[in-house]
Amino acid sequence: MEQLIASLADGLLLGFVYGLAAMGLTLIFGVMDVINLAHGPIIALGMFAMFFISGATGMGLNPYLALVIIAILGLLFGVCIYFIAVHRVLNAPHLSSLLSTFSVNMMIIGVGTAILTTTPRNLVFSIGSISLGPVTLLGTRLVAALIAILVAALLYLFLYRTQPGKAIRAVSNNRAAAELMGIPSTQTLALSFGIGTMLASIAGGLIATFFSFTILAGGVYELKSFVIVVLGGLGNPTGALLGGLILGGLEGIAPVFMPVSWVPVIEFVLFVVILMVRPTGLMGGGR
Amino acid sequence: MSSSKPAPVGKAIDRGGFDLSAFKLGGWKYPAFWLAIGLILIGGFIPVFTGSNSWRETMFLILMAVSLASSLNIILGYTGYVSFGHIVFFGLGGYVGLYLITAHGWSLWTAALMGGLAAGTLALLLGKAILHLRGAYFALATIGVNEAVRTFINNFDLFGGAVGLEINFLVYKDYGGPATMQWLTYWAVFGLTLFIVVLSYGIKFSRFGLGLLSIREDEDAAMVLGVRTPSAKTWAYVLSAIVPGILGVIFFFRNSSIAPQEAFRLHRSIELIVMVMLGGQGTVLGPLVGATTYEALRSFLLTSPLFKDLQLAFAGLLLLLIVLFVPTGIVGWLRSRYRKLWRVLE
Numbered sequence A: 001m002e003q004l005i006a007s008l009a010d011g012l013l014l015g016f017v018y019g020l021a022a023m024g025l026t027l028i029f030g031v032m033d034v035i036n037l038a039h040g041p042i043i044a045l046g047m048f049a050m051f052f053i054s055g056a057t058g059m060g061l062n063p064y065l066a067l068v069i070i071a072i073l074g075l076l077f078g079v080c081i082y083f084i085a086v087h088r089v090l091n092a093p094h095l096s097s098l099l100s101t102f103s104v105n106m107m108i109i110g111v112g113t114a115i116l117t118t119t120p121r122n123l124v125f126s127i128g129s130i131s132l133g134p135v136t137l138l139g140t141r142l143v144a145a146l147i148a149i150l151v152a153a154l155l156y157l158f159l160y161r162t163q164p165g166k167a168i169r170a171v172s173n174n175r176a177a178a179e180l181m182g183i184p185s186t187q188t189l190a191l192s193f194g195i196g197t198m199l200a201s202i203a204g205g206l207i208a209t210f211f212s213f214t215i216l217a218g219g220v221y222e223l224k225s226f227v228i229v230v231l232g233g234l235g236n237p238t239g240a241l242l243g244g245l246i247l248g249g250l251e252g253i254a255p256v257f258m259p260v261s262w263v264p265v266i267e268f269v270l271f272v273v274i275l276m277v278r279p280t281g282l283m284g285g286g287r
Numbered sequence B: 001m002s003s004s005k006p007a008p009v010g011k012a013i014d015r016g017g018f019d020l021s022a023f024k025l026g027g028w029k030y031p032a033f034w035l036a037i038g039l040i041l042i043g044g045f046i047p048v049f050t051g052s053n054s055w056r057e058t059m060f061l062i063l064m065a066v067s068l069a070s071s072l073n074i075i076l077g078y079t080g081y082v083s084f085g086h087i088v089f090f091g092l093g094g095y096v097g098l099y100l101i102t103a104h105g106w107s108l109w110t111a112a113l114m115g116g117l118a119a120g121t122l123a124l125l126l127g128k129a130i131l132h133l134r135g136a137y138f139a140l141a142t143i144g145v146n147e148a149v150r151t152f153i154n155n156f157d158l159f160g161g162a163v164g165l166e167i168n169f170l171v172y173k174d175y176g177g178p179a180t181m182q183w184l185t186y187w188a189v190f191g192l193t194l195f196i197v198v199l200s201y202g203i204k205f206s207r208f209g210l211g212l213l214s215i216r217e218d219e220d221a222a223m224v225l226g227v228r229t230p231s232a233k234t235w236a237y238v239l240s241a242i243v244p245g246i247l248g249v250i251f252f253f254r255n256s257s258i259a260p261q262e263a264f265r266l267h268r269s270i271e272l273i274v275m276v277m278l279g280g281q282g283t284v285l286g287p288l289v290g291a292t293t294y295e296a297l298r299s300f301l302l303t304s305p306l307f308k309d310l311q312l313a314f315a316g317l318l319l320l321l322i323v324l325f326v327p328t329g330i331v332g333w334l335r336s337r338y339r340k341l342w343r344v345l346e
Helices: A002-032 A039-054 A063-089 A094-116 A139-161 A163-173 A175-180 A185-208 A218-232 A237-257 A260-277 B031-050 B053-078 B087-104 B108-130 B136-155 B169-175 B177-204 B207-217 B219-224 B229-255 B266-279 B285-303 B311-325 B329-337 B339-343
Strands: A129-132 A135-138
Touching (some): A002 A039, A002 A135, A002 A139, A002 A185, A002 A218, A002 A237, A039 A094, A063 B311, A094 B311, A129 A139, A135 A139, A139 A185, A139 A237, A163 A175, A163 A185, A175 A185, A218 A260, A218 B136, A260 B108, A260 B136, B053 B177, B053 B207, B053 B229, B053 B285, B087 B108, B087 B136, B087 B229, B087 B266, B108 B136, B108 B229, B136 B266, B169 B177, B177 B207, B177 B229, B207 B219, B207 B229, B219 B229, B266 B285, B285 B311, B285 B329, B329 B339
Antiparallel strands (some): A129 A135
16 A cells, blocks of 8 residues: 555656646647647657756756756747748648658657667756655655646746737637737747747656656657647646646556556557547546 | 438449449559559569569568558548558558467468458457547547557567567478578569559549548538448548558568567658658559659668668658648649649559
8 A cells, every 4th residue: 555655656746747748749739730749859859958958977057957948948949840840731731740740750860869879868866855654755756746837837827827828829719810810820839839849848858857768768758648638638738737647647556556568558548548439538628 | 420321312322331333443444554553563573584682672672662551542642541550550460460370370371361351350440439530639549559559469478478479480491491482472562562553543443432532522521422431431441451461461471570669660650651642642653652762762871871870860851841842742743743644643
């Protein structure tokens, strides 16, 4: 029982970070109906940005300060991707945007493996741990979860309280009508794509503080993000955070009852089943 | 939405599903049909004329890519459904076939048929379950299916778990030793390629194919006009799954082993989509041209010292350029450029 609680707590902490990554994916889908297949490599780039900015061989900056730089880089990178690969295919059939974002994926992975190789890296970083009764929480994971919540809250405030945030929601609701109201839709779309990749790269940076990684590591988190996004409903950022918690919790509990290698089977079966019976997600058609 | 089944209007609109009478092959009247057959025959016999094994290996990969891409084209190009995890049929077929060969001593040919049958059955079941999803949802679901099957087989002891299955080299003796076996499997893939291309024509010029094309253009309108969209889509999916299943058995038999990582590589799936897009989706020649170009380009990139490490990035760049600037592919572009070629390039 104690083991179960400890494992669950650990899983939930990770769940917040997974949720943060998935929020990036779902935001982009919600606003422009594009599934960003470059999501995984962007998470991996977030990890490597963390490695180079605060790793022992890099600049050695405090990881949590480094996150600010990673966020800015992620935003700019996303805006670039939007103008290069996404803008022209927005009104084309779905296949086009899937393939154009996947081509970005291939380019990042291709250049990444050539330059960074696929040797696992890790950030030697620890801030101790906290014990609450039987549960010991690793400091890095606890802080990561707190940062994920903070970023999610900031995103919420941005979307609901600021002018550009409201513009994003308006464009997401009805692009043509938003344009008629004088909202610059191209800039707004670019901004939302940038925010989506920013969230992914922050999540990557956070994951790098406690797991080792390669340039290919993003793929796992991309698939997790898909599962989460479908759990929470495509295009629903709040749902994504909840979906992240469900997935994290599942990953925490399941290994107590079965071999770890079965966990992904359950995740993907769940994913397909939810798509089949309730494509709008567990949260309902709410967006 | 698509669960409602509109009643067929009159006799002219038949069941819209898999109906042999709807397969009146009219394609042979077109020069395009003979062009495609001729190209495959010429390509297929190159290794015989040159007598070189390296040509045979190259052509094996190209023919396999052509038939995989042509299969995918039925659901992707004709019907307009993006099957992102199409490689699941290739992998599953391979697994079923190799299991029958290694554990039960079946011959390659019956095992290959069973592989095709397994893939077709999976497609039939999936068709009922996920083909009602549209657009991005369907694409996501196919990725999910591929990953679910891969992770499951990774744990499935009967199929060797994460290690996979391996064929004892002695088995090749029944096929006249490894060298003859390689020729045998080569001709099998050659025959399958011819088959799938003829089938592609047959479908395209049949009423069934017309139903698929109308689903691609506007599914709701097709439904209103009496196309039984659920069953038409399902049969298109099944037809596009069978040949990959058979090919999986042949490929992994030749390869002598199979493992989850290589059988269900999502990346390979997407390469197939690139081939179809490059050549021109929805045309019969498209997958042929696209697969050949892509494979040739890839082997060039792999062997050139300059691009070897950046092969993937280069393929990505190519894909991006196609999607952004030539979304109809090579054949589609030629067709719109030279109107006179319409009957030659189908």
